[in-house]
Amino acid sequence: MKTILLRRDHQDAVTDLEGKFPALSHVRKTLMETTEARTKDGIVRVVLACNVIPTAWHKLAYELWNNVDELPDNRPTAVGSASLRRIKNDGMLSGRRGVPRRTLKVLRKHGTAQGMLGYLDASSNEACHRTPLTKDHPEMLNGNERLIKLLDELYKLYAPVPYKRQRAEIEEVPQWRLWGTVFSTIYLARNFRTAYHYDSGNLKGVMTALMPMGNFTGGELVLPRWRLSVAFRPGDVLFFDSTEILHGNLPFKGHRLSAAFYCEKRIGHCGK
Amino acid sequence: MKSVILENVGVRNPIIFFGDNSWQRIAEKDPSQKVAGWREMVRGGKPVPYKRLDAFLQYIADHPEEVRTFDDSVALSPEDTAATKWVDDQVAKLDAVIIRGIAQRAEAKIQIGRALNEQKRLLGYGKFKSHVSDVLGSMISLRTAERYMKAARKEDDESKVDRLSLLKSASDDGAKDVKATTEQAKAEIDSQVNQKGPRKRIDLYKLPLPLDDDDRKAVDVLRRSSAWPEAEETLILELRRLCTKHRMAIRENQGEEHEDHSAEA
Numbered sequence: 001m002k003t004i005l006l007r008r009d010h011q012d013a014v015t016d017l018e019g020k021f022p023a024l025s026h027v028r029k030t031l032m033e034t035t036e037a038r039t040k041d042g043i044v045r046v047v048l049a050c051n052v053i054p055t056a057w058h059k060l061a062y063e064l065w066n067n068v069d070e071l072p073d074n075r076p077t078a079v080g081s082a083s084l085r086r087i088k089n090d091g092m093l094s095g096r097r098g099v100p101r102r103t104l105k106v107l108r109k110h111g112t113a114q115g116m117l118g119y120l121d122a123s124s125n126e127a128c129h130r131t132p133l134t135k136d137h138p139e140m141l142n143g144n145e146r147l148i149k150l151l152d153e154l155y156k157l158y159a160p161v162p163y164k165r166q167r168a169e170i171e172e173v174p175q176w177r178l179w180g181t182v183f184s185t186i187y188l189a190r191n192f193r194t195a196y197h198y199d200s201g202n203l204k205g206v207m208t209a210l211m212p213m214g215n216f217t218g219g220e221l222v223l224p225r226w227r228l229s230v231a232f233r234p235g236d237v238l239f240f241d242s243t244e245i246l247h248g249n250l251p252f253k254g255h256r257l258s259a260a261f262y263c264e265k266r267i268g269h270c271g272k
Numbered sequence: 273m274k275s276v277i278l279e280n281v282g283v284r285n286p287i288i289f290f291g292d293n294s295w296q297r298i299a300e301k302d303p304s305q306k307v308a309g310w311r312e313m314v315r316g317g318k319p320v321p322y323k324r325l326d327a328f329l330q331y332i333a334d335h336p337e338e339v340r341t342f343d344d345s346v347a348l349s350p351e352d353t354a355a356t357k358w359v360d361d362q363v364a365k366l367d368a369v370i371i372r373g374i375a376q377r378a379e380a381k382i383q384i385g386r387a388l389n390e391q392k393r394l395l396g397y398g399k400f401k402s403h404v405s406d407v408l409g410s411m412i413s414l415r416t417a418e419r420y421m422k423a424a425r426k427e428d429d430e431s432k433v434d435r436l437s438l439l440k441s442a443s444d445d446g447a448k449d450v451k452a453t454t455e456q457a458k459a460e461i462d463s464q465v466n467q468k469g470p471r472k473r474i475d476l477y478k479l480p481l482p483l484d485d486d487d488r489k490a491v492d493v494l495r496r497s498s499a500w501p502e503a504e505e506t507l508i509l510e511l512r513r514l515c516t517k518h519r520m521a522i523r524e525n526q527g528e529e530h531e532d533h534s535a536e537a
Binding site: 003005007008010013014017020021022023025026028038039040041042043079080081082084085087091092093100101102103105106107110160161193195224227250251 | 360364367368369371372374375376378379430431434435437438440441442443444445446447449450451453454456457458460461464465501
């Protein structure tokens with residue numbers, strides 16, 4: 001596997017980029033083959049594994065997952081809009097905040113949708129639970145069991161240190177994981193060109209496995225901290241800490257579905 | 273079971289795919305199989321130059337005679353597994369040490385280059401050259417010093433360009449659409465806030481708050497801004513919390529608008 005050194009760190013400069021859209025000018029280097037990228041401290045930050053998912057498997061996943069239909073109204077930063085108060089039908093301002101309806105309409109036009117599979121940790125008004133999409137469409141999860149297990153295996157192989165950490169966390173609550181893997185949840189994003197954002201709901205200090213599917217060109221993932229982009233294709237998997245590393249997508253053409261396999265931040269509390 | 277060996281697709285240890293779509297790492301499956309050997313399991317010793325997994329699997333399906341079988345009942349002993357794992361861990365740790373060293377070396381060159389550039393600026397070219405040869409000459413040649421200085425200048429220039437180019441935002445249609453609709457929505461909300469008519473004045477200044485002129489000005493600015501409704505709610509909640517904490521009675525007039533509660537409290 002090729003190893004590159006991420007020498008120049010723009011962590012200070014990228015704080016202002018959150019919520020803004022990635023541009024080609026933000027990229028100095030593009031990963032296109034199996035590579036691990038390390039920072040000066042020797043820590044592996046990004047691992048791209050190319051052609052590791054059999055075609056039949058990611059095509060099946062695309063078929064099963066492509067019909068997600070929830071609009072990303074709870075992700076204003078990733079959408080690139082602001083979190084605004086809603087205007088109710090009677091013209092009054094609602095206390096609820098989110099992506100403006102006008103923006104959601106534009107996203108719907110582009111076919112943007114999201115969905116969650118697996119388990120979610122407890123929120124202020126709900127205990128740990130299976131996602132509604134999993135309850136309604138168990139086949140979306142069950143049909144991809146071998147894929148999820150393969151991703152677990154690849155994670156163990158390519159990023160053993162964070163894998164061990166994640167396993168220790170999730171083994172506390174074995175009933176809240178997907179088939180003995182280190183993942184509790186899968187986030188699906190269809191035709192979602194994201195602005196720079198952090199994934200705040202994921203467990204910190206470990207990695208998220210990102211897998212694109214579909215038929216598209218473009219859509220590289222940009223990590224402005226190192227002026228790095230990742231040109232991954234169906235069959236490839238990217239591992240990186242999405243809670244700590246700001247990321248977003250370049251525009252793409254075609255149909256693109258992206259799946260993020262991760263462990264919920266407070267999943268360890270579910271057993272208590 | 274007939275097994276196929278996956279051409280190395282960048283994995284340190286190759287994965288074996290079986291006909292039933294299961295898989296296993298080769299080291300766990302067959303300890304006698306060396307990395308050099310697994311290539312020989314197909315095509316009689318010639319490495320199979322397949323970069324794409326699907327093409328490779330297709331080849332295997334089309335040429336089953338080239339796939340050797342092996343006894344997959346051979347399992348790695350716990351001692352062997354532990355030893356393999358220990359070696360893997362050590363190699364990974366040493367990789368990190370080497371990479372850290374390489375990074376520090378590069379960083380050190382840049383730092384030396386910056387210091388030399390500064391010396392040159394302070395001493396002027398003639399004196400600088402003699403300073404390098406007299407004082408530093410035993411450790412660094414003038415030629416090397418010049419290379420470091422050039423590298424430092426390049427690094428600083430590129431850092432500057434990098435910082436500037438990060439300021440440019442994307443201008444594709446998708447990004448423009450989202451920005452435009454968000455701006456429209458913001459304008460709508462602002463007009464909605466302004467349409468609400470004159471709000472009842474809350475006599476904040478009658479509250480026992482030690483506000484100086486600057487504080488009062490800041491409060492006035494906040495009350496005129498679109499963030500006021502939310503700030504107001506927060507303020508009322510905080511006042512209620514304090515009243516409850518200090519056991520003060522809260523009188524509420526049901527008929528009045530809720531913003532008056534803070535003043536009454």
